[in-house]
Amino acid sequence: MSFLSRLGIESVNNGTWIGSKSYSWEHREYLKSISPIDDSVIAEVSWSSDDQYEEVVEEAQKAFIAWRKVPAPQRGEIVRQIGESLRKHKEDLGRLVSLENGKILQEGMGEVQEMIDICDFAVGQSRQLYGFTMQSEREEHRLYDQYHPLGPVGIISAFNFPVAVWSWNTMIAAVCGNVMIWKPSEKTPLTAIACQKIASDVMKKNDMPEGVFNLVIGDASIGDRMAGDTRLPLISATGSTRMGKSVGPRVASRLGKSILELGGNNAIIVTEHADIEMAVRATVFGAVGTAGQRCTSTRRLIVQSSVFEKVKKRLLEVYEKITIGNPLEEGTLVGPLIDRQAVENMQNALSELKKQGGEILYGGEPLDSGEYPSANYVRPALCQAKNEYPIVQEETFAPILYLIPYETLDDAIAMHNGVDQGLSSAIFTLNLREAERFLSATGSDCGIANVNIGTSGAEIGGAFGGEKETGGGRESGSDAWKSYMRRQTNTINWSTEMPLAQGIRFDV
Ligand code: UN1
Numbered sequence: 001m002s003f004l005s006r007l008g009i010e011s012v013n014n015g016t017w018i019g020s021k022s023y024s025w026e027h028r029e030y031l032k033s034i035s036p037i038d039d040s041v042i043a044e045v046s047w048s049s050d051d052q053y054e055e056v057v058e059e060a061q062k063a064f065i066a067w068r069k070v071p072a073p074q075r076g077e078i079v080r081q082i083g084e085s086l087r088k089h090k091e092d093l094g095r096l097v098s099l100e101n102g103k104i105l106q107e108g109m110g111e112v113q114e115m116i117d118i119c120d121f122a123v124g125q126s127r128q129l130y131g132f133t134m135q136s137e138r139e140e141h142r143l144y145d146q147y148h149p150l151g152p153v154g155i156i157s158a159f160n161f162p163v164a165v166w167s168w169n170t171m172i173a174a175v176c177g178n179v180m181i182w183k184p185s186e187k188t189p190l191t192a193i194a195c196q197k198i199a200s201d202v203m204k205k206n207d208m209p210e211g212v213f214n215l216v217i218g219d220a221s222i223g224d225r226m227a228g229d230t231r232l233p234l235i236s237a238t239g240s241t242r243m244g245k246s247v248g249p250r251v252a253s254r255l256g257k258s259i260l261e262l263g264g265n266n267a268i269i270v271t272e273h274a275d276i277e278m279a280v281r282a283t284v285f286g287a288v289g290t291a292g293q294r295c296t297s298t299r300r301l302i303v304q305s306s307v308f309e310k311v312k313k314r315l316l317e318v319y320e321k322i323t324i325g326n327p328l329e330e331g332t333l334v335g336p337l338i339d340r341q342a343v344e345n346m347q348n349a350l351s352e353l354k355k356q357g358g359e360i361l362y363g364g365e366p367l368d369s370g371e372y373p374s375a376n377y378v379r380p381a382l383c384q385a386k387n388e389y390p391i392v393q394e395e396t397f398a399p400i401l402y403l404i405p406y407e408t409l410d411d412a413i414a415m416h417n418g419v420d421q422g423l424s425s426a427i428f429t430l431n432l433r434e435a436e437r438f439l440s441a442t443g444s445d446c447g448i449a450n451v452n453i454g455t456s457g458a459e460i461g462g463a464f465g466g467e468k469e470t471g472g473g474r475e476s477g478s479d480a481w482k483s484y485m486r487r488q489t490n491t492i493n494w495s496t497e498m499p500l501a502q503g504i505r506f507d508v
Helices: 020-021 052-065 072-088 088-103 104-126 164-173 189-205 219-226 241-253 275-292 305-321 340-355 410-419 432-439 480-484
Strands: 028-035 041-046 141-149 152-158 177-182 213-215 234-238 257-261 266-270 299-306 359-362 383-385 398-405 424-426 448-451 484-495
Touching: 020 398, 028 189, 028 275, 028 424, 041 189, 052 219, 072 104, 072 189, 088 104, 088 480, 088 484, 104 164, 104 410, 141 266, 152 219, 164 177, 164 189, 164 234, 164 480, 177 219, 177 275, 177 383, 177 484, 189 213, 189 241, 189 340, 219 234, 219 241, 234 241, 234 480, 266 410, 275 299, 275 398, 275 424, 299 305, 299 410, 305 359, 305 383, 340 359, 340 383, 398 410, 410 424, 410 432, 432 448, 480 484
Parallel strands: 152 177, 152 234, 177 213, 234 257, 266 299, 266 424, 299 398, 383 398, 424 448
Antiparallel strands: 028 041, 141 484, 359 383
16 A cells, blocks of 8 residues: 555545535646655646635634634543544655655654644643733622634645644634634645544544535635635735735735734854854754755854854865755755755755855755656755855745854844844853844844754744744744634623722713
C-alpha cells in the first residue's frame, strides 16, 4: 500500500466531496500537483468553482449553528482525535509534504510534529477560554467578560508551510467554536486534501456535522472572494506582504477582522561576545533550511567587525559541505526551491546585489547541469552586502544570506530594525547587557526576538507573527486564541434598584 493510499487521497472524488455530489467530473478543470523534486505530476486536483465556493460557505454556516453549541472541551476532544490521527500518519504526511513542497523529510516530519503539538495545545486551550471578572462600581452588580465564537473563519495559507499553518489556525479556531474554510496554496493542494481527509474522518467517526472543516482549492481569485465575503467575519492570511496588502485592505473595507502573517527580513546579530560556533550552526539552519523558504529564514547576518572575518571563514567552510539533492534522501540538507520561478527570482536578486555593490562570496548558482532531476535546485548563496541596498531591504524567498559588518551595538540594532518587515530576530552573545538591550523597548522591533537561538524554528507555544509589513497578526500559541473569538462584556444587576453608572441620576 503506498503512502498516498494510506492517507486516503488516491481517489477523493467520491464520498462527501462536493465536487462529486453536484458536478460532472468530465467537465472540470484540473490543477496539477507538481513535485519540485523532479517536476513530475503527483496528482491532478479539481479546482473549486464559484458555485462550489457558495456551497461550501452555506454548509459552513449551517455547521456553525451546531458546532458553536458543542461544549468547548468536547470540541477539544475532536481536536485531540485529529492529533492522534496525525501521530499515526506522521511519516506518511511528512513524506507527502516533502514530495509536494520539496523540503527535506526531517523538516516535513517536523512540520507534522508542529501540527501534533498545536493539537495538544488546543485541547488544553479548550478548557481555558478565560475571560476576566471585574468589580462593578454598583452595588449588587456583577461585571465580567466572556468569549464567543465568530463564525466561519477563512484561512489562506502558503506553499512553504503547507500543513502546519493550517493547523495553527484551524485547531485553535475549532476549539473556539468556529468553522473553517481553508484555501491552501495552489502549489500544494495534495497535502491540503490529506489534512482535510484526516479531519473529516474524525468528524464522521464522532457523528459531528460536516462543514466544520472545509477546503476550497483555488487561486488568488478565491482568496479575494473570501476577503470580500461578509459571511466570513475573520480572515487569517499567511503569505507574502504583497498578498497581505491585497487581502488586508479588502477585509478592512468591510470592517472584517484579519490576522495577517506576512513577509520577514530576519536578521541575527553576532556580537564580539558570541559563542561563534553556536551562532554559525543557527545561522546555517536559518539561512539554508527549507531552502531559505521560511518566513522566518535568516536573511541578514549583522556581525561585529572584530569577529567578522572569523564568522565569514567558518560559514564558508560549512557552506561548502552542505549537501544539496533529493529531499527524501537521508543526509540531504537542502532540497529544491518550489519551482523554476523561485530559481529565477533568486538569480535576479543576486544580479541586483552585484549591481548595487554587493559581492557573492559563495554559491548562488542554479544547479541545472543535468546532475539534478529538475532545474529547481540552487546552491545556497553567501554574500557580503550593506543593509541599505534595496535588494537587502527585500525578502527574497531563497537561500541568500547577506553578511553585514557593524561597529557598535547601536548601529547593529539600527540596521537590524532598518527594514520594512518585523517578523523574527536574534542576537548571539554571552553578554547579559547586550542580550537584555536587544530584548528591550530600544532593541529588536520584531514579533519574535531570540537570544542564542536562530530566527527560524519557533515552538508553537508562543504567539507567532510580527510587526510592520509582517502584518501585526498573531497565530498559534500564547493568547493568540483571542483573535478567533468575539469578546462580550456582561453586566448583571441582581439588586432591586436601577442605579446608573458614573452616579448619574435620571429620575423617571
Ligand atoms: C512560515 O514560514 O510561514 O518558526 C512559518 C518557524 C516555523 C514556522 C514558519 N515554526 O520557522
